Amino acid sequence: MSRLLPLALLTSLVALPLALGSNPYLLNALITTGILTIAAMSLNLLLGFTGQLSLGHIAFFGIGAYVSALTSLGFDVEIGFGTRIVHEPWPAAVGFLLAILAAGACGYLIGRLSFRVRGAYFVIVTVSFAEVVRLVALNWVELTQGPLALTNIPVIALGAPGLGSWTLKTKLQNYYLVLAVGTLCYVIIARLVGSRFGRAMRGLKENESLALSVGINAARTLTVATVISAAMAGAAGSLYAHYLRIIDPDVFQFATTVTIVIMVVAGGKGTLMGPVVGGLIFGLLPVVLRPVMAPEAQWMIYGIVLIAILFVMPKGIVPGIAGLFARLRAARAVPVLEASPAVPR
Template identity: 75%
Template sequence: MTRLIAPLLLVVFALVPLWLKDPYLLNALIITGIFTICAMSLNLLLGFTGQLSLGHVAFFGIGAYVSALTALGFDVSLPFGLRVTHEGGSPLLGFCLAIVITGACGYLIGRLSFRVRGAYFVIVTISFAEVVRLVALNWVELTQGPLALTSIPNMALVLPGIGEMTLRTKMENYYLVLVLAAASYLVVARLVGSRFGRAMRGLKENESLALSLGINATRTLTVAATVSAAMAGGAGSLYAHYIRIIDPDVFLFSYTVTMVIMVVSGGKGTLAGPLVGGIIFGLLPVALRPVMAPEAQWIVYGGILIAILFVMPRGIVPALEGFARRRPKAAAQPKPLEAGANP
């Protein structure tokens, strides 16, 4: 049953622009799709390896800045009298560089921090995100600091036989995000279903047993961190070219909290969990905004999360899977005979 969730969601959301003409709601769906990609990337670590990263927003922000600076260009002074100048390039090149550079950052952080576990790893990831935020805030010559990078060009695709196509409308950006979200889902599904994915789950369930079977824990977790960071960096690139303005607030800790909420509420360790959680908690603020004040929105937001986890501790998707398994068993059980009835 739950295997059909992702294909059904893809079909449903592919048809949305055909009837939804409200640009505000379409904008909300685009932002929700971008953060759902981030949630899928975080689920690769949190759900399938059991490693909680509270600095995941760092990769999202790095991807946004790398892609924006690649498209805009820069001229910065470095130590020893060096100067680096870039005249600006294609947004598509920026998107590719964002994936490569954030993947490299994820690899380095994994190699350094996966020698520790638990709270120590969480502290390392939070510290990394804060350092990156401070760099973006204070390296004004490169990032413009609190003044923000503005006039970031829209994403442009190179189509064979057609040439470069700039995605300016919300509908074009919507379908771009939808396609990349589907691609991210397939990457995670392929990775999790492979031998490498079984190694990740083994480390999560029983690390000592996995190590005794010859699984290299550091290498496995580092590869997962690399892929996870690269996906988050790609989402950051989409965000930068869609919003067209970014500042150090892109590293806000609340973004990481949003990703964690999407993963946990939907069901960590499941493929469809981040999709369901992303849709619910991505669109919930949009539904609450017209009817209540911002302070009340956060109260309702938190209350719904608590209610979901209280009723379904493992998340929505695992609860649906459990319900689907129990229903045929209940239907197959014979009904008790009524009093006085002949056997």
């Protein structure tokens, strides 16, 4: 049953545009929700399976967005001593791959710096890193255009030599691109969590002292998890930049990190489906609230809904529903046991 649920959800998401009739407003909401859900899945790999809270996770998202945008736009920037770097525009698909590599490299740097310590130190390092990256994007105007934003970012085109290319211009095409990337990230995380490396991550989360005693290298395991998590966040940032076709330093807003954390916690951290369910709920909630209330009031509703979910299901929606079904199965099994004939001795 647990394997059928993701397949059922995927089938529903594939067929959803047919039911919506290609409504541009709802498709736009689904695309942005899908991008944030990919970021939430990447954060869950750290928060849910290793127990490490990254409040600067939006930095990897923004790095992916800027790297991909600059790769596809090109730039001409002076780096000092009369030296200039001139980069001609490359295809947006190459920018997508470079965004993954750049974000993963930054994740490696943060992991190497942070996992010699734990707890609040890791949180401080990630928040500080996000603020540094935001200030660079804001003030290095020659490269990033600062608050003026990078505009006219090319859309992603897919293709192969001899087969031509396919430019993803419409919302429907971008919807299926985001769905494909999200599905791939889900499969990678599922395979990773079910592997020996995944058991090492969970061991460090549950009992680090015991994990260390059986030979698990904590710093290396957590660093690799951060690299994979950051790379996925970078992929989400790249999709965001090429879909909106404009990017500015506001992409590093702390509020976006809070939204991603809410998606993970409400859906159920440490579960595969948790960030997906939480992402759909809190990603589409603004679509329902926007016509009836101001943005400030929407944050109040966010908080009320989150508190209500965690009050009823303290571990999140997915663990709460799984526990409910387990109790129902146990309740059904009791009458069967009572009605079964006694075994003669």
